[in-house]
Amino acid sequence: MALQKIPVNLITGFLGVGKTTTLQNILKRKPADERWAVIINEFGSVSIDHTPFAGADENGLVVKEVAGGCICCSANLPMQMTLTLVLRQIKPHRILIEPTGMGHPEAILDMLRGKFLKDVLDIRATVCLVDPRQWDKEEYREHETFIDQITLSDVLIANKIDLAGEELTREFLGWAKELFPPKILIGAVAQGDVDPHWLNIEPFPNRKALHPNAHEHEHHHHHHHDEAHDLPIPEVGKPLMKESHGLGRYSCGWVFSPDEVFDLQKLKAWVTSLKHVERVKGAFRTGVDWVLINSVRGEFSIEYLAYRRDSRVECIGGNPLPWKTLEEGLKGCLLEQK
Numbered sequence: 001m002a003l004q005k006i007p008v009n010l011i012t013g014f015l016g017v018g019k020t021t022t023l024q025n026i027l028k029r030k031p032a033d034e035r036w037a038v039i040i041n042e043f044g045s046v047s048i049d050h051t052p053f054a055g056a057d058e059n060g061l062v063v064k065e066v067a068g069g070c071i072c073c074s075a076n077l078p079m080q081m082t083l084t085l086v087l088r089q090i091k092p093h094r095i096l097i098e099p100t101g102m103g104h105p106e107a108i109l110d111m112l113r114g115k116f117l118k119d120v121l122d123i124r125a126t127v128c129l130v131d132p133r134q135w136d137k138e139e140y141r142e143h144e145t146f147i148d149q150i151t152l153s154d155v156l157i158a159n160k161i162d163l164a165g166e167e168l169t170r171e172f173l174g175w176a177k178e179l180f181p182p183k184i185l186i187g188a189v190a191q192g193d194v195d196p197h198w199l200n201i202e203p204f205p206n207r208k209a210l211h212p213n214a215h216e217h218e219h220h221h222h223h224h225h226d227e228a229h230d231l232p233i234p235e236v237g238k239p240l241m242k243e244s245h246g247l248g249r250y251s252c253g254w255v256f257s258p259d260e261v262f263d264l265q266k267l268k269a270w271v272t273s274l275k276h277v278e279r280v281k282g283a284f285r286t287g288v289d290w291v292l293i294n295s296v297r298g299e300f301s302i303e304y305l306a307y308r309r310d311s312r313v314e315c316i317g318g319n320p321l322p323w324k325t326l327e328e329g330l331k332g333c334l335l336e337q338k
Contacts, residue, residue: 005119005120005121005122006087006092006093006094006095006120006121006122007093007094007095007121007122007124007199007200008094008095008096008097008112008121008122008123008124009094009095009096009097009124009125009126009127009199010097010098010099010105010108010109010126010127011023011096011097011098011127011129012098012099012105012126012127012128012129012149012152012153013128013129013130013149013159014130014131014134014140014143014145014146014149016131016134017129017130017131017134017159017160018129018131018159018160018191018192019098019129019192020040020098021191021192022129022159022192022194023038023096023098023192024192025191025192025193025194026096026194026196026199027061029196030060030061030196031093032060033060034060034092034093034094035060035061035062035090035091035092035093036060036061036062036092036093036094036095036096037061037062037063037064037086037090037092037094037095037096038061038062038063038064038095038096038097038098039063039064039065039066039079039082039083039086039095039096039097039098040063040064040065040066040098041065041066041079041097041098041099041100062086062090062092064082064085064086066078066079066082079108079111080111083095083117087120094199095121096199104144104145104148104149104306105126105148105149105152105306106148106152106290106306106308109123109126109152109308110308113308123203124199124200124201124202124203125153125154125155125184125185125198125199125200125201125202125203126152126153126154126155126203127153127154127155127157127194127198127199128149128150128152128153128155128156128157129157129159129192130150130156130157130158130159130172131158131159131160131163131164132158132160132161132164132168132169132171132172133160133163133164133168134146135172135175136168136171136172144304148304148306149306150179151179151181151305151306151307152306152307152308153183154183154184154185154201154203154309155183155184155185155186155187155198155201156176156179156183156185156186156187157186157187157188157189157194157198158172158173158176158187158188158189159189159190159191159192160190160191161188161189161190162190162191163190169188172188173186173188180281180283180292181283181307181309181312184201184202184203185198185201203309233255233257233258233310234255234256234257234310235257236257236259236260236337237257237260238257239254239255239256239257239327239330239331240254240255241253241254241323241327242254243323245320249278249316249317249318250316250317250318250319250320250321251314251315251316251317252314252315252321252323252326253312253313253314253315254312254313254314254327254330255310255311255312256310256311256312256330256334257310257311258285258308258309258310258311259337260285260311260334260337261285261286261287261334261335262284262285262286262311262333262334262335263286263333263334263335264284264286264287264291264302266332266333267282267284267286267293267333268293268300268302270329270330270332270333271293271295271300272295272300273329274295274315274326276317276318276319276321277295277315277316277317277321278296278316278317278318279294279295279296279314279315279316280293280294280295280313280314280315280316281293281294281295281313281314282311282312282313282314283305283307283310283311283312283313284311284313285308285311287335289304289305290304290305290306290307290308291303291304291305292304292305292307293313313330
């Protein structure tokens with residue numbers, strides 16, 4: 001009989017967005033017959049965020065803190081030790097991890113998907129909370145950590161909408177819908193009132209977001225949400241290809257398995273060699289790092305990306321292009337599988 005994997009979620013968000021309050025609301029609706037573990041990290045050496053959960057052990061909840069730095073960037077050793085302890089001693093039905101608001105959480109996901117844990121853990125949606133009032137300020141929109149947390153998430157939630165107001169919340173949700181890569185679910189809540197069903201959303205885009213009875217919550221806050229149905233994860237060597245056209249433009253997109261790795265220098269050469277392509281935009285796994293490549297009419301940019309879902313790219317032109325030829329060029333940028 002196969003071992004039952006333990007679901008695990010990351011709850012991320014910048015400082016002051018309300019992660020701890022959100023965790024408290026989620027835990028209030030925890031199944032009474034389940035044991036849950038919460039791992040909280042704080043930037044300082046003295047842990048504070050775990051204090052609201054004092055005495056929770058009696059209710060099937062165990063809270064562990066990792067203080068004195070960021071579990072996302074200290075080789076993950078404190079995190080690994082804490083997680084190992086939780087798995088061996090507590091044997092929880094679910095694990096929730098709250099990284100520090102100043103951390104880059106992609107390193108945690110890489111560790112959870114590593115060879116030592118991938119057969120034990122069932123990674124579910126990474127949830128990112130955003131205060132629209134922070135998002136409205138340039139200092140946050142240009143902050144690397146702030147953007148990384150948003151980019152990495154599967155579920156993106158505007159929190160504190162009662163304080164942000166309807167207009168600013170609407171502007172944020174409109175911006176969120178245009179993000180690349182797209183989110184599986186976008187929501188808006190007040191006072192961290194997140195739907196616990198969102199935790200069960202699969203992190204890959206080939207699953208429908210689990211949000212039953214979306215309009216039947218017994219509270220006074222409105223939940224706005226959008227579900228993004230995406231292509232399934234392809235097999236290695238069999239990228240998915242989708243063509244479309246409209247408004248005088250033609251496009252083609254490809255999705256590659258997350259197990260395939262691209263050579264960054266070859267990708268750069270491939271993008272710059274394209275003719276009659278107005279725009280190329282893609283997220284690629286390139287060895288240790290993942291990058292976002294964006295080329296608009298010859299203006300080329302590349303930046304670090306927290307995304308980990310798959311490699312994907314889209315080309316847009318004013319006329320139909322030899323898509324199969326472009327696909328072969330993309331395949332030529334792949335590193336050989338070992």
